[in-house]
Amino acid sequence: MSFKRVVITGMGALTPVGNDVPTFWSNLVAGVSGAAPITRFDAEKFRTRFACEVKGLDVTNYIPRQEARKMDPFTQYAVIAADEAMKDAGFDADTLDLDKAGVIWGSGIGGLKTFEEEVMNYSENGRTPRFNPFFIPKMIVDSASGVLSIRYGFRGPNFITVSACASATNALIDAFNYIKLGLMNVCISGGSEAAVTIAGVGGFNALKALSERNDSPETASRPYDKDRDGFVLGEGGAAIILEELEHAKARGAKIYAEMIGAGMSSDAYHITAPHPEGLGAYIVMKNAVENAGIKPEEIDYINTHGTSTPIGDPQEIKAIEKFFGEHAYDLNISSTKSMTGHLLGGAGAIEAAACIMAIKDQVVPPTINHFTDDPEINPRLKLTFNKAEKRRVNIALSNTFGFGGHNASVVFKKYED
Amino acid sequence: MSAIAERVKQIIVEKLGVEESEVTPEANFQNDLGADSLDTVELIMEFEKEFNLSIPDDQAENIGTVGQAVAYLEENVK
Numbered sequence: 001m002s003f004k005r006v007v008i009t010g011m012g013a014l015t016p017v018g019n020d021v022p023t024f025w026s027n028l029v030a031g032v033s034g035a036a037p038i039t040r041f042d043a044e045k046f047r048t049r050f051a052c053e054v055k056g057l058d059v060t061n062y063i064p065r066q067e068a069r070k071m072d073p074f075t076q077y078a079v080i081a082a083d084e085a086m087k088d089a090g091f092d093a094d095t096l097d098l099d100k101a102g103v104i105w106g107s108g109i110g111g112l113k114t115f116e117e118e119v120m121n122y123s124e125n126g127r128t129p130r131f132n133p134f135f136i137p138k139m140i141v142d143s144a145s146g147v148l149s150i151r152y153g154f155r156g157p158n159f160i161t162v163s164a165c166a167s168a169t170n171a172l173i174d175a176f177n178y179i180k181l182g183l184m185n186v187c188i189s190g191g192s193e194a195a196v197t198i199a200g201v202g203g204f205n206a207l208k209a210l211s212e213r214n215d216s217p218e219t220a221s222r223p224y225d226k227d228r229d230g231f232v233l234g235e236g237g238a239a240i241i242l243e244e245l246e247h248a249k250a251r252g253a254k255i256y257a258e259m260i261g262a263g264m265s266s267d268a269y270h271i272t273a274p275h276p277e278g279l280g281a282y283i284v285m286k287n288a289v290e291n292a293g294i295k296p297e298e299i300d301y302i303n304t305h306g307t308s309t310p311i312g313d314p315q316e317i318k319a320i321e322k323f324f325g326e327h328a329y330d331l332n333i334s335s336t337k338s339m340t341g342h343l344l345g346g347a348g349a350i351e352a353a354a355c356i357m358a359i360k361d362q363v364v365p366p367t368i369n370h371f372t373d374d375p376e377i378n379p380r381l382k383l384t385f386n387k388a389e390k391r392r393v394n395i396a397l398s399n400t401f402g403f404g405g406h407n408a409s410v411v412f413k414k415y416e417d
Numbered sequence: 418m419s420a421i422a423e424r425v426k427q428i429i430v431e432k433l434g435v436e437e438s439e440v441t442p443e444a445n446f447q448n449d450l451g452a453d454s455l456d457t458v459e460l461i462m463e464f465e466k467e468f469n470l471s472i473p474d475d476q477a478e479n480i481g482t483v484g485q486a487v488a489y490l491e492e493n494v495k
Contacts, residue, residue: 066434128471130462133455 008256010089010241012081016052025357028365029388033218048210050217052234052341072111073194078144085239102156102184103145104175106167106191108345110141156184164402169348173262185247190349192237222369223306223335231307234341238349261292267405278319284407292411301396306335332364334384348400355396442484
């Protein structure tokens with residue numbers, strides 16, 4: 001049996017720098033930071049008091065209030081992004097085979113806010129313990145894919161991938177492989193996260209993972225800068241419609257790009273720290289490039305994991321230099337987390353969207369907030385500091401790495417018949 | 418309408434997203450107001466919170482309509 005080809009035919013995004021794909025992308029290219037003081041809760045006593053929140057969002061403009069209140073924000077974000085992507089893909093409701101349409105979503109944590117609220121209030125005033133009947137279905141991490149399948153009637157494969165900050169990339173990989181194997185024609189994939197909550201910020205603060213640059217939130221996420229001091233927590237997500245090529249052609253769909261390969265690996269080293277020499281990062285890029293059936297020299301752009309942590313950034317760079325050799329200095333590299341913050345389980349989705357748009361528009365979005373070179377980072381690398389760069393982007397690679405040592409990478413290519 | 422009935426009506430309108438005019442004493446949460454069994458459990462919880470009392474499960478099972486809720490609360494709210 002021959003493998004099917006997989007193309008991208010729709011996208012939606014709800015991010016700290018824009019609540020739809022056009023706004024998200026134009027702000028990435030313009031180098032806009034999404035960081036600002038936290039509004040989701042009173043963070044006054046927290047070590048970190050800023051984050052990259054989704055802004056100006058009235059959920060009821062998208063989802064009736066009665067439905068929305070039965071969804072944790074991470075599911076609301078999934079619905080809003082998926083609605084945009086479904087509209088963009090423009091399926092014909094009368095002819096789409098719903099049994100061959102799936103939802104494979106990614107989220108690292110799930111309904112954290114729901115969990116917090118229920119646990120903090122279950123026994124107010126010493127009452128008999130009471131939990132809301134929607135607590136469990138709202139909180140469990142798979143609720144987002146369940147809600148999406150109900151919303152669009154998609155009766156094919158349906159689940160959530162969980163691999164911390166690689167979650168959405170794993171979702172894209174599973175969706176890609178199932179379509180490649182002919183098990184479904186269409187899949188809503190991507191991921192979302194809503195962890196700008198008391199426990200999310202407090203928990204990452206306890207790990208000393210977050211930037212504490214409270215006096216300058218918008219310059220806090222500074223991947224590869226000498227003075228980076230941790231990541232900036234982000235929220236939101238993106239939906240990517242993956243479709244079997246012949247299915248897309250038959251209905252005359254607009255094709256953004258082709259997904260040509262994917263890689264996975266594990267550091268097998270430490271539950272939170274990345275391997276110091278970037279071993280897992282090296283293996284995942286090697287696996288992705290081999291799976292795509294291309295030569296490393298064909299990669300034009302890498303959207304890195306690059307979270308702006310002191311130890312995380314250099315190990316990925318070391319792996320890039322080791323894997324790509326001299327080509328490491330020809331391709332462009334950027335971390336869009338400098339603008340969006342780190343969406344955890346949703347990161348792979350918005351960064352895949354950034355790669356796809358980079359291919360579509362032939363421009364590499366920047367790594368903003370570069371002030372001081374880090375002697376650990378080779379200055380020959382084109383890290384696309386501070387300003388977007390017009391260049392040929394035929395093939396782009398997106399890396400994501402998660403706590404637990406999970407590494408996942410995906411490869412997109414300009415579509416050619 | 419009693420003060421209790423008015424508060425019950427507001428809770429139902431808020432939670433089930435129905436019009437005030439639909440919230441008649443005879444209206445059944447599930448058959449008339451679009452609630453499912455989980456919505457009904459949540460409504461009972463809201464009544465408990467609003468009126469600061471505990472409704473035992475065997476009593477809650479008998480509350481299926483707006484009128485039954487109001488009658489139970491009028492009898493039990495101190």
